[in-house]
Amino acid sequence: MFDLIIPFLICFPFLMAVILLCCGKSKFGNIVSYFGAVVIMIASVAFFVYKGVSGGFAFGQGMYVNTEIADYVILAGEILIVLVVTFLSFKYKRAWVSLLSILPTAAIIFQEEIAAPEEIEHIYIDKLALLMIILVGVVGSLIIMYAVGYMEGYHNHHKEVQDRRNYFLALLFMFMGAMFGFVTCASLIWLVFFWECTSVCSFLLIGYTRTEEAVNNSFRALWMNLLGGAALVVGIIAFYNYVYPTLSFRTFLMVIPQMTSFLGAVSLLPVFLMAFAALTKSAQLPFSTWLLGAMVAPTPSSTLLHSATMVKAGIYILIRLAPLMAGNVVGTFIAFIGGFTFIAASLMAVSQTDAKKILAMSTISNLGLMTACAGVGTAETTWACIFLLLFHAVSKSLLFQVVGATENSLHSRDVEDFHGLLYMLPKHAMFMFIGITGMFLAPFGMLIAKWSALKGMVDGKHILLILFIVFGSAITSLYWCKWMGKLIAHPHKEKKVKDVTHAGEMISFWVHGLVMILLCVFLPVVSVYYVDSIIAGSDMFNTNGAAIPASTMYILITILMLVFIVPLVLYASGKNDHSTEKLAYMGGINTGKNNGFVDFMGEEKTLMMSNYYFEKMLSIEKLMKPAQVVALVALLIIFSMLGGYSIGGMF
Amino acid sequence: MGKRSVIPYGPQHPVLPEPIHLDLVLEDEKIVDVLPSIGFIHRGLEKLTEKRDFNQMVYVTERVCGICSFGHGYGYCDTVEHIMNIEVPDRAKFLRTIWFELSRLHSHLLWAGLMADAFGFENLFYQCWRVREKVLDVIELTTGGRVIFSVNKVGGVLKDITPDMQKAILEMLDYVEKETKVLEKTFMNDYTVESRMKGVGVLTKEQAHALGCAGPFARASGIATDMRMRGYAAYGELDMEPIISNDGDCYGRCEVRIGEIYQSIDLIRQALDKLPEGELAAVVKGNPDGEYFMRIEQPRGEADYYIRGNGTPNLDRMRVRTPTFANLAGLCAVLKGADYADVGILAVTIDPCISCTER
Amino acid sequence: MTATEGKNEIIAIEPGELSVKAMEMKSKGLRLSQACAAWLRKDEKLELSYSFVDDDNYDMFNVRISLDNDKRDTEIASISDIFPYAAFYENEMRELFGANIKVINLDFHNKLYRIEEETPFVPKKEGQN
Amino acid sequence: MISGKLISAICYVLFAPLIGGLIDGIGRKISARMQRRVGPPLLQPFYDLGKLLHKDPIHVAPSQNFFMMSYLFFIVMTGGMMFLGMDILMCMFVLSTAVMFLYFAAVVTGSHYSSIGASRELLQMVAYEPCVLLTCIAFYMVRGSFETAEIIKGDISPIVYLPGVFVAFIFILTIKMRKSPFDISTSHHPNQEIVKGITSEIGSRNFGIYTLAEWYETVFLLGMVALFIINSNPWSILAAVVVIALVYFLEILIDNTSARVKSDVMIKVSWAVTLVAAGFNILVLIYFLG
């Protein structure tokens, strides 16, 4: 009975989307959305709990072997997607993009038709899938709740954008449905469908405002993702025809290591193509630009793309592929690209003042770290990868939402304008603080994940990756610290800001913050009882036991909790301590306050302090192209290597 | 505008003890705009002529600045002497030259120390100032003061340099020459020092001319102007060439000043060699009536004196245009585009004297 | 090189001629070495002197504007557009002597020194205190 | 065994200030002699600390007091963890957290010198962090553990395998100890273009706390140097002390013979040294051990 939740989770969002589309412009959409979000959240949590209680955690579970009707629906869906893409690309005079949709879809349909009939499980639930479900379910629903409030404020300010908020919400729902499908399906055909589905949804979301920039960016996102999709299709076809004739994803994962011994590099080609697809989806270099462009859309869509869904789809695939990449050339190159993206994106993040751009660059960079971990493919790094994914999803979602809400109140999302935010919008500043600490600081989990990643890479003797990480993490701290410093700094001007944040948004913040803290506190529990067993799962590493011994873990956590608690104690104890307040030092010419000084004319001037950005050196304009070239070259090298082998192997 | 910092520099700042204030606009640490503000040290001493007679004014003028105090006293006296047509005895001219160069020596060593201090080289600062103490010893020996000499008067000098003192001076010169070689090695060759000076605050010859720069600041940009070439005091009888550099950056300015340390040593030796016998001062009668423009070379560059007498002991106008005043525009020019970390260094490379700038 | 004392001339001009003169000096490649004002107590006269110097032969030309007491408010066009660094001198002359110099490129509005007393070097005019 | 570690950690907490202060005093004396002057008395740092703690506490923003206390706490914790024989990589993460609190204490005032100093402190972190992490990793490669208790147990001193890393670490030490040419965020001398930089707004008691934290940090950092030397042979401790003395003297000499460079040069040079010395060393290590 509970197993029906899976199709429910996939279909219900689509249903909600349809309802929303029918709502037109009415306010009714808000209620529908809240309802839908709550239902999805409850359903996913319930399913998770049920699985835990029923012992379903122990093993993976496959289902839905016979799915003829569903197959037709999916076929129809695929064709629908092609039609939509073709229509829009002709409409916006980018006809060539439609080829990227038509050809692969035709190929995969053809492949499906000619494939020998086989009995495969179409849905497969294991702990990894469950993790993704709960992540998408909870974070995604919160984002939708947040979106309802946000769009209200957004359309109040942006009169120039046509109000199609129900359409927007519908897209968000569709996206979630596709995500649920993607993480649970075990058929390669379905996988391709859901993949394309997320691509198109994100395309439509990005183009929401229909401005020229939005259209450009949305098409960039579309073609890059479709290219990934095409690679996926080619990979599947290659796998079916040259490696092993099956369309089961699980078989794919299990069979490849065995085939490598006598097929050689040919068997790695599908892995590489799939990983390549993941790179596009996870916005790794050289495909990072689409994620940056995605920011033209209203904040909830960026939140959704950046945190729990879209980009995580790529990582999800990479985690699945991790064991296949361990120690081989594909893994090495994927890890290289990941590591390189980590450091390059961090560098670019340093030069940004736009909060959303910083978040975007940091997303790309963190995804790079995850990609690198997956690419290394040992149990330890995969453990780290999963934790990174978990923490990143939560804190990024929180950060995006807070930034969006702050922007609605402050009318700016420039970090420089966040100067003294703590005194203007204290709650927002606090949540930003939590989000940022979650991203890189003790005691939050990212740090432990990083620790483990480093250890794994040292064990694997990946010197280049180690260098990427040690240099990259130094840079990471730089841009986050800068931001945090801005929040608490003494304000330039005592300005009052009207807080227009909706209750729905606030609830979302609180839940995120709470989840964040709980995750930290229960990190060992999560690790020992959950993540470790993903790693030990049958299609992962089969190694029994944790990647990091629980005892070490507990010590670390104790220390880190101390780190958390002691300042609070100090803060409390320091409250009624005697200390005299002095004016800040300004060479003796402050005008009786800390933010004004006597200027050259003897008049008062406001003291402004900005952070460092190194714009001339590190701007995106300057670094993106060369970084893309490096990554592209790496891709070409591995591609020609594998292609060469494969062609050689075929004849 | 968001990425810009607007901050004050000074008036109280340990790198440059003198109070000058700059409004800076920074991008990261790059200076994009600068506005100077002075007046923290303006006394209005030029107006004291109404209350003090022209003989007392010698002591006031000496206190235009405590570093080239001698030069100001000299410039003032020379201008008055021109107006009153006083023929200063030759010995006095030579003695004045020697003291002038001693004060240049101590001033340049002081500058070198402050420069070292500005780029955070503590030990070098101490070294320079330690050497400078030797010069001060000699100055105290001959004049009785360490920084304010008070040996000038209208008509000549008050004190003589005895043969014993001459010997002491020569010994000191040898010592300073030796030590300067050590300093030169570090100032001119050290990587860390170079990284702070080479290419920092470049001013081309054209710019320097267009901005009216003076002294070593201008000479470092290749402008061969040195008022000593006008031959006042005994300079006409000594052998010298202006020292220039074509770099136009802080390194060039440092090179010029170090060259001038050697030059001063050489000039003092020459002057001692040629020191004529004779009176120390001429007799002064009457009051100045008339006007004169005088230009001399202070350690920091050209200083202009303008004096207007009206036949009474109280002058109508006593005006000092000091080198730093001329170099302010140049300073602002080199500051633009420099790093914040260079502010101290650039301020010091013009060898600023705010005290005399504002009088 | 031999020592050259250089010329030292004073050239009297009318207030209106200043810019022309400055242009002329500039075209000759001269440098403005200083500008100053003087208040002659006996003659009750305000004098402005702009000194131009030649760095090659140490010549000095002092361009002089004399203003009688009743004319001391005469407007004088700033030469700071010709010699940008004249601004400091001109600001000083205006603040301390009340010379009515107009359109200075970096105008401190009588706040270069920020002194309490107005134009301390010249006596107050009748009707003012 | 556990108790042994505990004792050493307690000793650290109790005596590090004494040792740190004394080291500071010796350093100042040596510096003075290099400048050919007599210099302050040996116990001067303690007099200074005493005075600072007796003055009226001041702040610019009230939260400074809290940030400074946290800074001190985390520095002590960093060293404590090391002397407890715990994970050295974690120590370093805690150390960065400590630095962050100092950063907060500076920026919270919004004043310009301390903010610029704080920004530069971050740049310093960017400059030294890679090397510090690589050092930990190098220890791990040599000893197979991040735990200091394990690192000191080998038969051969790690420095034998890690000469390049040692050089890089010494280099980075100059930054951490705020010595010229890398005292860019604040310096012990008042000749900084940003006055006292990150500590500009920190006075009286808070500055005392800062001083104390610096002493703890000095001992911790010199402890890191000792890790390169110490092995299972008890005599190696003596060798470590000698090496520490030499290293410290070298740091002072460097301090006394260089100008303060700018931040870009600092990052460039320290990254280059890290990459060349430490990176190459680790590469070789991978070949030989792997």
Added chain:
Amino acid sequence: MAVMTFAGAALKNFFSKPVTTKYPAEPAEYKERTRGHIEISIDDCIGCGMCTRCCPCGTLSIDKIKGTWTINRFDCIACGFCVEKCPKKCLTMVAGYQTPDGEKETVTYTKSPEVLEAEAKQREEMAKKAAEAKKAAEAKKAAEAAKAAEEKKD
């Protein structure tokens, strides 16, 4: 690209004796000409006031009758102009600076009683003489007047 070029000098310094003077443990040495502060041999002063008039700071004051000479040492720039101008050469510039203090007190030198007495006497005498002279003059005048009157009569 040389680094640590100063190391040689620094090490040499390190192994040489510091140049620091022992002041204040040992008293400072002054040069003969050092302009420290002004001393007066007050009894030689004739109270002419030359010094007070020539002092650029207006530091000095005298009271001729009381026989005092007052200096504010916290105001004297030790320029030596008064020394130069004093007609009796009773002022001398002495090495050794005036010690710092918490108050800016002036110092007053008073002539010794004998000298004062002598001066007073002298003044009296002078006054007497003057009076006598006056008397004499008056007498003379009177005599002349009388004479003139007599002549008139004639």
Added chain:
Amino acid sequence: MYKITRSPWVMHYDGSSCNGCDIEVLACLTPVYDAERFGIINTGDPMQADILLVTGGINTQNAPVVKQLYDQMADPKVVVAVGVCACTGGVFKDCYNILGGADQVIPVDVYVPGCAARPQAIIDGIVKGIGVFQERLEKMEKGESLTEDKEKKAEETAESEDK
């Protein structure tokens, strides 16, 4: 009672001085006089300074600056006026833009005469200031107000001005 006399950190502010006294203040720190023997450190930062050395007189523009720097210093604190300019205005006291010595705006504890004040005199002045410093600390720890003390001082100087 704790002795804080061994660690007087000074901050130097150049009022309207001619530089003569400033360079002598700096000269105190250099090898020949080496003020650090007494624990004296020249810190540029009022937050960390105990003794304010003022050189030069006070003019309209720097009066608020001196006052502010003084206010920023933590108690107990001491002011030493170095040079006759800072004591009385010295040779410039008749200038139109000189208000007088440092005591015009802040209470001065020790006056160091001289033009320029000799390094030895400056060292002596600081040492004298240290005595005041210790007294102030003792007062402060007893909970007595320091301002009273300063006000009295200011009054006194005002009186002496009147005279």
